[in-house]
Amino acid sequence: MAVQAQVKSLGNIRRQFEPWNDPAERPLIEVAGVTKRFGTFTAVDDLSLGIYRREFFALLGPSGCGKSTLLRMLAGFEEPTSGDLRLEGQSLVGVPPHKRPVNMMFQSYALFPHMSVEKNVAFGLKQDGMAKSEIADRVAEMLKLVKLTPFAKRKPQQLSGGQQQRVALARSLAKRPKVLLLDEPLGALDKKLREETQFELMDLQFELGLTFVIVTHDQEEAMVMADRIALMREGRIAQVATPAVIYEAPVSRYVADFIGNVNILDATVESRSDGRLRLAGPGGAIEVETPLALKPGAKAGIAIRPEKMRIGRDRPAGAVNAFEGEIYDIAYLGDVTLYVVKLRTGELMRATVINAARGIEAPLTWDEAVWLSFAPDAGVVLVD
Template sequence: MASAQKSLGNIRRSFEPWNEPSETPLIAFDGVTKRFGRFKAVDDLSLAIYRREFHALLGPSGCGKSTLLRIMAGFEEPSEGDVRLDGQSLLGMPPHRRPVNMMFQSYALFPHMDVAANIAFGLKQDGMAKSEREDRVAEMLKLVKLDGFASRKPQQLSGGQQQRVALARSLAKRPKVLLLDEPLGALDKKLREETQFELMDLQQEMHLTFLIVTHDQEEAMTMADRISVMRDGRIVQVATPEIIYEAPATRYVADFIGSVNILEGAVEDSRNGMTRIAAKAGATIEAESGLDMTPGETVFFAIRPEKLRLSRRAPADEQLNALRGEVWDIAYLGDMTLFNVKLASGDIVRAATLNAARGSDEPIGYDEEVWLTFPADAGIVLGR
C-alpha cells in the first residue's frame, strides 16, 4: 500500500480552485507587458486568479507588482497583452466603469467629510438613493466594527480606525475584486497583525476576491491563499504559502522568503530520489530531491534555520548531514533564539531554536563549539 504524500504545512482551508480543471479564472492577465520608455515594468506576464481567492503579489520595490495592480484598476494601460475580468476584456475601460475597487496605503480619506460621508462618497457618485445609501453605510460600519463613529472626522480617528473607514468605503460598492496596495503599511506591528486576520475573515465572509500588493513576506504568508513572487517584472513562482516556503522553485524565492541557509556544492551521486552533495562548507549532505542531476553538477542546498538541530554533542555520524562550528552571534527574540554559527570554512549558518520553556539549565553561549544536524527531508536541493 502506497504511503500518503507528506503535506508541506497545515491546511488553512480546503480551497484550491486552481487545481480544478472545471474552474475558470475570474481574473486573467494574458501576456501583459508595460513599458515606460525603454524600461519594462511588467514583462510578458500571465496569471490566473480565481473567485474568492485572496491572492498576493509579493516582491521588492521596482519588481512591477504595483504597476500590475494599477493596470487591473485601469490607471495604466498595458503596452501589450490583455486583462480579463469574468471573461470580459478590460482594455480601454475607464477605472470608474470597472467592477473593482482599490484601497490605497494612504487611505485617501476626505478630511472635510465625516466617516459616513466618506463611505457613501462612491455610492452617491453612482446615484444611489439616499435611504439605500444610509442602509449600506450602516451595514459597512457594522462590518468593520465602527458603529457609533459615523459622525467623526478622519482626524478624530486612530490610524487603525482610518484604515477601517477606507476599507468600508472600498467595499461599499460591492466590487467583484478588491485591490489592496500596501494597505497595512502605515499601521504599527501589533495592529497590523490583528488587521491581517480581520481582512482574512472579512474576505471569506463577503465571498470576495482580494488582490493585494505587498513587500512584507509575513503579511503575504499570513493572508494569501496563493502568492505570486515577482522579480524584474516577471512572476518566478505562484504557489500556496506552504509551498513557497517549504519548496521554493528557485534560489531567489528561497532567499527572498524568510530566513534561509544556502550551501553550494557538487553532486556526488543522485538516484532513487536522493542526492548526495559535497558541500563547499565542508560537509557531505544527503537530501531528498526530485531533480535529475549528474555527478559533478553544481547545486545549492537550501535549509531553513528552524530545521537545524543545535547541540554541543557530536552526532553518531559526523560526516553526513552534520556541520561543526562556533557560536558567533546570538539573538534572543522571545519566542525563539537565533544562533549564527561560523564554520571552519568561514561560512555563517543560522539556526533557530524555539523557547518552549521559560529557562534553560545549560544555555548555549558565545564562542562555544556546536554541531548542526538535520534529516534528509529538512531542506531542498536547487539547481543554478
C-alpha cells in the first residue's frame, strides 16, 4: 500500500471545502460496519464511511462491487444484515423510505407518462398532503431551478432525454431532502449531453447546499463532479479521497489501474537515499521519490501515468529513468496522441503527447525506435 502524498485537490475547486480534514466536524451520514448479504453472497462487507454535509460524494466501482446496494440501504429499500446507518446521529435502520429525509433519483427516471411535467414534480408533495398553493409555488420554483418552466404542461414523451432527466431531478428535489441519492443518473444520456449535465448538477448542488451521493461506474463522471470519491471493490472500500489524490496518489494497484490509464512496472528495491528509492526494473535502474522506507529486496510496483511519460527519438540527456523501445501502436485522439511502446524487455508502456499544434514535420510512427523517460517524482510506489 502506498502512503498518500499531499496532493492539493484539482477537482471540484470552486470552494474551500474539506470538512473531512477537520477533527471538529462530524459526518452527516455515518456508515458503521455495515454488511449486506443476499443468501451466501456478500454484497457489502463490513464497510465504514463518513459523508459530510454539503458534500458531493461519489461511490465508484465496477458492476457488482456493492455501490448500488449501499445506496439502496441509505434510501431504505434494503436493510443491512449487520452494522448501522446514521443520519445526523440518528439510526436509519428500520426506518421506512418515506420517513427518511432522503430522496432517490433512479437511472430510469421513473416518470409517470400520463402526467405533465408539473404534475410529475408535484406528485410527492401531494402524497405528503401539502397545501395546493404551496405545491404550486414549490413546483414553479423547481422548474425554474432546472430551466424547464416553458415545458410545464408537456408529457415526458414530448421531452428529450436530458429534459426528462431534469424533470426527475426536480421531482427528487421538490421535497427538499437533506440528502439526494443519485443512481447512475446520467447513464441514459449521450456523451456530450452527459458532460454538460455534469456541470449543471455541480452548479445545482452548490447553489442548493445539499448533500449529493452519486453511484456511477464512470470514472470520468466521478472525477468531474465529486468532492470525494469512494472507490469500491468486492463490497469494500479500496480508497476514499479527493479526485486529485485518488488519481495522483493511489494506494494500491487496483486503484491505480481503475482510475485513468496507467503504466505499472514491477521492480525490486535496491537501496534508499535522500527520500528516493532505487529499484531494479525492466530495462535498468529506476529512481522514485517516495516516503516509503522499503528494505532492499522488497518487491514493488511503480505506477506512472501516460501523460507523465516523455517520448522521443533520442535518449534524454540527464534522464534518471529512461527506457528504450519501439512504437507498437498509435491512437490519435484529437487533443492528444497515445503511443504504445514495446520495451526491449517485452513490456508495453503508454505515453501521451498533447497535440498543441495542428501538424508536425516529422511525427513518430509505427515500428520506430524511441526512448521513454519519466521524472523521479512522477512515479508512485505500490506494494499492494
